[in-house]
Every structure is written in C-alpha cells, then in structure tokens.
Amino acid sequence: MSASTESGDGTDGATASDERIGRRLLTERVSSLWLTGAGYFAIALFVLIVLTLVYQSLPLLSEYSVVQMLTSSNWSPQQNEFGFLPAIVGTIYVTILSMLMGAPIAILAAIYIAEFAEGRTKTIVSSFIDVLAAIPSVIFGLVALIVVVPLVGDYIAPAVGSGATGLGIFTVSLVMAIVVTPFIISLSVESLEALPDELRETSLGVGATQWETIRIVLLRAAGPGIFSAILLGFGRVFGATIVPAMLIGGQTQIPDSLFATGQTLPTLIVNDFGELMSVPIRQSALIFVGLALVIVVWLFNFGAMLLRKRLQQRWQYQ
Amino acid sequence: MDRHARQRLFGYLARGAAALVVAVMVLVVAVTIYRGGRVFITDPAIMITPPGSRYMLEGDGGFLHAVLGSIFIVGPATVVSMTLAVSTAIYLQSDYSSERFSDAVNMFLNVLWATPPIVYGVFVLTIIIAVGARTSLFFGIVAIAIFQYPIMTRYTDEALRSAPDAVKEATYGLGATRFETALMTVRAALPGVIAGVIMGFARGIGDAATVLFTSGRSTNMPAGPFEPATTLPVLIFDQAMSFNAEVRSHAYAAAFVLIVVVLGLIVVSKLLAGRYARYTPGGRHS
Numbered sequence: 001m002s003a004s005t006e007s008g009d010g011t012d013g014a015t016a017s018d019e020r021i022g023r024r025l026l027t028e029r030v031s032s033l034w035l036t037g038a039g040y041f042a043i044a045l046f047v048l049i050v051l052t053l054v055y056q057s058l059p060l061l062s063e064y065s066v067v068q069m070l071t072s073s074n075w076s077p078q079q080n081e082f083g084f085l086p087a088i089v090g091t092i093y094v095t096i097l098s099m100l101m102g103a104p105i106a107i108l109a110a111i112y113i114a115e116f117a118e119g120r121t122k123t124i125v126s127s128f129i130d131v132l133a134a135i136p137s138v139i140f141g142l143v144a145l146i147v148v149v150p151l152v153g154d155y156i157a158p159a160v161g162s163g164a165t166g167l168g169i170f171t172v173s174l175v176m177a178i179v180v181t182p183f184i185i186s187l188s189v190e191s192l193e194a195l196p197d198e199l200r201e202t203s204l205g206v207g208a209t210q211w212e213t214i215r216i217v218l219l220r221a222a223g224p225g226i227f228s229a230i231l232l233g234f235g236r237v238f239g240a241t242i243v244p245a246m247l248i249g250g251q252t253q254i255p256d257s258l259f260a261t262g263q264t265l266p267t268l269i270v271n272d273f274g275e276l277m278s279v280p281i282r283q284s285a286l287i288f289v290g291l292a293l294v295i296v297v298w299l300f301n302f303g304a305m306l307l308r309k310r311l312q313q314r315w316q317y318q
Numbered sequence: 319m320d321r322h323a324r325q326r327l328f329g330y331l332a333r334g335a336a337a338l339v340v341a342v343m344v345l346v347v348a349v350t351i352y353r354g355g356r357v358f359i360t361d362p363a364i365m366i367t368p369p370g371s372r373y374m375l376e377g378d379g380g381f382l383h384a385v386l387g388s389i390f391i392v393g394p395a396t397v398v399s400m401t402l403a404v405s406t407a408i409y410l411q412s413d414y415s416s417e418r419f420s421d422a423v424n425m426f427l428n429v430l431w432a433t434p435p436i437v438y439g440v441f442v443l444t445i446i447i448a449v450g451a452r453t454s455l456f457f458g459i460v461a462i463a464i465f466q467y468p469i470m471t472r473y474t475d476e477a478l479r480s481a482p483d484a485v486k487e488a489t490y491g492l493g494a495t496r497f498e499t500a501l502m503t504v505r506a507a508l509p510g511v512i513a514g515v516i517m518g519f520a521r522g523i524g525d526a527a528t529v530l531f532t533s534g535r536s537t538n539m540p541a542g543p544f545e546p547a548t549t550l551p552v553l554i555f556d557q558a559m560s561f562n563a564e565v566r567s568h569a570y571a572a573a574f575v576l577i578v579v580v581l582g583l584i585v586v587s588k589l590l591a592g593r594y595a596r597y598t599p600g601g602r603h604s
Contacts, residue, residue: 028495038405042426056444108335132343136524138551143349209325239434241527266436290440301432
C-alpha cells in the first residue's frame with residue numbers, strides 16, 4: 001500500500017479498492033436480504049397453505065356441522081349431502097392394511113441391508129431400493145392394472161369366497177405397501193447404521209447370536225427411528241392419491257369387505273373435483289377434504305417427531 | 319427351536335424380504351419396459367404423431383404434447399425451485415441463522431415434504447379460482463415448484479452440511495464476506511447439490527397429483543404459458559382408465575418413456591453422489 005502511494009497512483013488505487021469493498025458489502029447486504037427471505041419461505045408457505053385451505057373451507061363449515069359430516073355415510077354432492085364416513089373408513093382400511101403388509105417386510109429388508117449384507121451386494125440392493133423409491137406412482141398403478149388386479153380378482157378374492165373385479169381396497173393396499181416400502185426401508189437403514197459399532201461388539205462379545213443382537217440390542221436402540229419411519233409411512237399412504245384413484249374402483253360406499261370397491265379421501269377429490277368446481281359449496285367441501293388430509297398427515301408427522309424424541313430419552317443405550 | 323436355528327431362520331427371512339423387494343422392483347420396471355417397448359416397436363410413430371381431438375376415445379395420435387408439457391412445466395419449475403431451495407439451504411447452513419431457527423425451519427420443511435401432493439394441487443387450484451384464472455401451464459409450474467421445494471432443500475441442506483468445515487474456515491480467514499463464503503461452500507458441495515436437484519427433478523416429473531387440476535388435462539400441444547397443458551403422468555393416468563384397449567396400450571408407451579427418463583436421472587445423480595463421496599473426507603465408504 002505505502003509503496004503504491006509513493007509511486008503516485010495511490011489515490012486511484014485507494015478509491016478502486018474502496019469501490020471494490022463497497023461493492024462486496026453491497027452484495028453481502030442484498031444477498032443477506034434475499035437469503036433471509038428464502039429462509040422464511042418454508043414457514044410462509046406452510047402458513048399460507050393452512051390459511052387458504054381453512055378460509056376456503058369456511059363456507060361449508062358454516063353450514064354443516066363437522067361431527068355430522070364425519071359420521072354421515074351419505075355422499076352425494078349433487079344433492080348437497082356431504083357425508084365423509086365412507087371415504088374415511090376406506091382411507092383407514094387402506095392405511096392399516098398396507099402398513100400391515102409393508103412394514104414387516106420393510107423392517108426385515110432394512111435389517112438385511114444394515115446388518116447382513118456386505119460390500120457389493122449391499123450397494124446393489126440398496127440402489128435397487130432407491131430406484132423403487134423413485135418410480136412414479138402412476139407407473140405402479142399402471143403395472144398393477146395388469147398384474148395385481150387380475151391376480152386379486154381371479155385368485156385371491158375367490159379364494160376367500162368373495163366375488164370381485166380385482167379393483168378395491170385390498171388391491172390398493174397391496175400396491176401402496178409396495179410404494180411405501182422403500183421409504184420405510186431407507187429411513188430404518190439410516191437409523192440402524194447410525195448406531196455405534198460398540199453396541200454390536202459388546203453384544204456379540206457376551207455370546208449373543210447375530211439375531212439376538214439385532215432383536216434385543218439394535219432394534220431397541222434404533223427403535224425411535226424405526227417407529228417414526230413407520231408413522232411417516234402411515235402419512236404417505238394416507239395422502240396417496242394416484243394409486244388409489246386408479247385401483248379403488250371409486251364407489252362412495254362403506255366397504256363391506258376387504259375386496260369391495262370404495263373411496264379414500266384423496267380419491268374423493270380426484271373423482272369429483274372437475275364437475276364440482278362451479279358450485280361454491282361443493283368446491284368448499286372438497287377443499288375441506290384437502291384440509292382434513294393435511295391435518296392428519298401433519299399430525300402423523302409431529303407424532304413421529306415427538307415419539308422419536310420421547311423414545312430416544314427412554315431407550316438410551318449409553 | 320434353539321437360538322442358532324432361530325438365527326438362521328431370521329437370516330433367511332431378512333434375505334427373503336430384501337429379495338422380495340428387489341424382485342418387485344425388477345418386475346415393475348420389466349413389465350413397463352416390455353409392454354411399453356412392444357407398443358413402440360409395432361408403432362414407433364406414436365411418439366411424434368400429434369394427438370387428434372378425439373384421441374382419448376379413438377386412440378389416434380401420440381403423446382408428444384405430454385412430453386412437451388412435462389418439459390415446459392417441470393423444467394422452469396425446477397429452476398425456480400432450485401433457486402429457492404439452494405438459498406434456503408445456504409441460509410440454514412451458514413452463519414445467517416441461529417441453530418434454533420434452523421431447527422424450526424427444518425421442522426416445517428419436513429412437514430411440507432410429507433404433505434400429500436394432491437394438497438398442493440388443491441392449494442394452487444384455490445389460488446387459480448381466487449384470481450379468476452383458468453388451469454394453465456403457468457400454474458402447473460407453480461404447483462410443481464412448490465412440490466419440489468422441500469425435497470430439493472432437504473438434499474441440498476444435507477450436501478452443504480457434509481462440505482468440509484475447512485472451506486468455511488479458510489474463506490473466512492482470507493477476509494471473505496458471509497456471501498462469498500457461502501458461494502465457496504456451495505462450490506465445495508456442488509456434486510451433492512446437483513444430485514439433489516436431479517432427484518427433485520425426477521420426483522417432479524413423475525408426479526401427477528399436483529398437476530391434475532392445475533395445468534389441466536389438455537389434449538393439444540402446449541400453446542403458451544397461460545394455455546392448458548398436460549404432463550406424461552397425467553396422460554398415463556387418464557389413458558390407463560380408458561375403455562379403449564388401444565388408448566390403454568398407449569399409456570404403456572408413455573410409461574416406458576417416463577421410466578427411462580426417471581431411471582436415467584437416478585443413474586446420473588448416483589454417479590454424481592458417488593464422485594462427491596470420494597472427495598469428501600469421511601464420506602460414504604461403499
């Protein structure tokens with residue numbers, strides 16, 4: 001600096017560097033504003049979605065009582081009858097059934113990947129599962145139409161003495177079990193792999209078999225993560241739209257068997273939205289379905305988070 | 319059963335479960351490729367023939383309009399979403415926000431990530447009604463961008479988190495501003511960030527529920543930002559429910575294109591993530 005001042009062009013150099021610093025500080029200030037905005041965007045979006053859905057549901061909520069709508073089984077928007085019970089029952093059936101089918105397999109597969117598989121096999125199996133996770137659900141629906149639907153309609157349903165076309169609650173549950181499995185697997189693998197190796201070493205060191213180690217030590221230690229994975233999986237199935245819309249058969253009735261056709265909350269929106277948009281109260285009814293979906297899925301989510309925290313405190317292994 | 323027999327039994331069960339999942343994945347991909355590929359071989363023109371006005375009934379014409387619709391909707395949506403996602407991730411990772419605020423935002427991001435896509439569709443549709451517009455390409459972009467945002471932010475956040483601390487320390491040490499440091503951190507984590515963007519893109523291009531009511535179910539070529547358009551998943555969804563067997567077979571051809579694109583994107587993002595892991599100290603060792 002002092003050398004350049006002596007050589008005569010010092011003032012120019014000083015202003016140039018001042019300018020440069022000024023520009024850098026300006027960039028810093030502007031970018032800081034933008035980034036702060038982006039930081040708040042997630043919260044803003046969340047709030048906006050809730051407010052919009054609530055606001056749009058108000059016309060319906062001001063005219064009908066929530067309890068009555070949730071317990072009535074008469075859904076015929078053309079006559080302004082909004083009973084959500086059939087769709088609620090359908091959604092609950094599908095959610096529980098697909099988790100019963102999917103979760104045990106997912107957890108066993110996660111145990112295989114985290115504890116049994118090694119080296120190349122492990123890489124290959126887990127990338128296969130990543131691929132499964134990324135396949136669009138519309139393709140699952142499409143493949144199910146020619147693989148699962150005839151299978152259920154021609155073999156499984158008659159075997160349990162139920163005449164059915166193959167479209168219905170059971171088919172949707174089976175396919176949703178497949179859709180949600182990779183999701184549960186990768187979360188469970190994550191929590192199993194996060195466990196310190198000392199746990200395994202200690203348990204194996206006192207003479208436990210590998211399975212005993214897994215069952216008694218590892219599943220307990222990774223339990224919070226696995227439970228929350230299952231709960232998040234519940235949320236996934238609950239809000240699934242495209243697969244149920246393609247495979248459930250779309251009749252708004254309370255399903256009398258697992259092979260009956262039915263309706264879930266999201267398919268209610270898909271099947272009716274096009275025609276109902278013109279009448280405000282019917283539109284409001286479908287937006288209310290959206291609101292209900294969001295609330296339940298978010299409850300699952302917060303539940304998963306709380307459960308995880310609580311269990312982590314209780315099942316400490318350190 | 320003694321404990322060693324049980325050990326063997328559960329070993330087999332775990333292997334069986336993993337084999338089952340892999341088999342299902344192979345089945346889904348194989349059926350799509352076989353059925354879709356067959357349509358392509360018998361009728362290669364299906365890809366480029368413009369659809370007729372009654373093609374849903376008569377099966378004339380292909381699905382080029384949906385391919386273009388997908389590109390015009392998911393492309394811009396990814397750019398918008400990526401800009402926001404990278405900015406949010408930088409804000410959460412660098413020295414702009416407190417840890418408590420980061421945790422709070424992460425919680426909201428997780429919740430948004432789990433929100434069913436159909437809800438985004440309904441949300442954007444209510445906006446469309448509120449402003450008195452009609453379903454169009456533009457609102458499809460908005461809906462997909464919202465859908466991709468939490469996914470991309472999560473991946474980007476993770477990539478930035480695993481960038482070496484030394485980058486940050488060195489740049490601050492040289493007198494850089496927060497923004498300059500953030501740029502260097504993004505650069506250090508670039509392959510991971512790009513892999514995250516690709517994953518978001520793949521999810522966006524495969525989703526039907528968000529665009530079902532927001533971009534419309536047009537059977538014409540996309541004509542402009544405020545004209546209706548359709549995407550591949552929506553087309554597959556509609557065609558699969560058709561009563562016309564020929565139209566249904568076209569759904570498989572479209573599914574073939576979709577699955578090839580998605581698989582390609584996953585391979586690219588895996589390659590990038592693999593390269594990334596090699597350059598990160600303490601990165602994945604598989």
